Amino acid sequence: MNQLRKKIVLSGMRPTGPLHLGNYVGALRSWLKLQDTHRCFFTIVPWHALSSEYENPKVIKDFTFEVALDWLSAGLDPEKSVLFIQSEVKEHAELHLLLSMITPLAWLERVPTFKEQQQELQDRELNTYGFLGYPLLQTADIIIYKAEVVPVGEDQAFHIELAREIVRRFNRFYGEVFPEPQILLTEVPKLAGTDGRKMSKSYNNAIYLKDSPDTIKKKISPMITDTRRKRRSDPGEPTDCPVFTLHRAFVNEKKREELAAGCRSATIGCLDCKKVVIDTLIEEFAPLREKRAYYLKHPGLVWEIFEEGSRKARKAAQETMEKVRQVMGLKLPLKDKAEEKI
Ligand code: TRP
Ligand code: SF4
Secondary structure: OOOOOOOEEEEEEOOOOOOEHHHHHHHHHHHHHHHHHOEEEEEEOHHHHHHHHOOOOOHHHHHHHHHHHHHHHHOOOOOOOEEEEHHHOOHHHHHHHHHHHHOOHHHHHOOHHHHHHHHHOOOOOOOOHHHHOHHHHHHHHHHOOOOOEEEEOHHHHHHHHHHHHHHHHHHHHHOOOOOOOEEEEOOOOOOEOOOOOEOOHHHOOOOEOOOOHHHHHHHHOOOOOOOOOOOOOOOOOHHHOHHHHHHHHHOOHHHHHHHHHHHHOOOOOHHHHHHHHHHHHHHHOHHHHHHHHHHHHOHHHHHHHHHHHHHHHHHHHHHHHHHHHHHOOOOOOOOOOHHHOO
16 A cells, blocks of 8 residues: 555444534534545444434434435535445444454443443333444444544544454454554534533534524523623623533634633623624534535435445445455355345
8 A cells, every 4th residue: 555545534423313513513523624634434323323212213214314414514525535324334234243253242341331321311221232232333334444543522432442452353363454443532622502511412402503593593692601790790701601612612713712801801791702603603504504405405416425425335345344254264165145146
């Protein structure tokens, strides 16, 4: 391989519906940059969604579509990156199965998200085989493309560490097939939602990328600010203000410093301060809303793009699986290839 070869990136998102500002800052924004410097694979992962939402499969199609819409509207570009749907590339499932043969149970049981999520989602049975295997499926997603870089938030760090361990184990048994993927931590300035808690779809406090200017205004205007600022003449502290988490993620530094100073000296009011971030968000996401409206009118185009992406991904995945089957002793002298059978 020459030194100019672009490094391979893979990242994924569960289809959970329209994306909010937190998803944008925590993932999409860094993916958009990587498109120009890396060979990127970005995947929507219905199988991961099913591992916890198996009782409610009806939403998967709609949610996959919403995520696909937001990706394209935000500027993920099928000319630059491979945009695809995990469950359309069945090779991921085959690799997941084969990896399950070499993965000690204890490695999966000690993944913190396993117990944490079970605690958090007590209304469902999550002591399942599939849920335990969630990070192993994620490993398959990553290594089947021989990805070297995985841009994710801190919450996924343990999963990537597991992927590295699996790769080392696999390579020790069967030879150097996979590179060890490296985590690329996306800085995640914690965004507050409209109720001041962490922005999250499940708290019903999120501002969505697709929100209209009017909705953005209506959501941010009544947000609580630093409680010290009871009156306009009371000075405040931006670091104690939920609204200012939005400034930190979206307003340029110079403007932001001005506002912070104005807050501390009580020379601006909270409404003035909110207006700046409201206007910034409206402007920043104007092109996104426009593109989104276009794709919404042409849903067939969205599906086509992901179909084509899935085809490209499948080709890469199949190449890897040829090698995997060979090193794991699964190449038999049969004429028919399994894939060619009807
Ligand atoms: N587990 C990831 C999340 O919840 C989603 C995911 C699935 C993923 N497969 C992946 C992320 C592969 C990075 C690489 O956010
Ligand atoms: Fe928050 Fe801005 Fe009000 Fe200060 S002026 S409390 S940073 S909204």
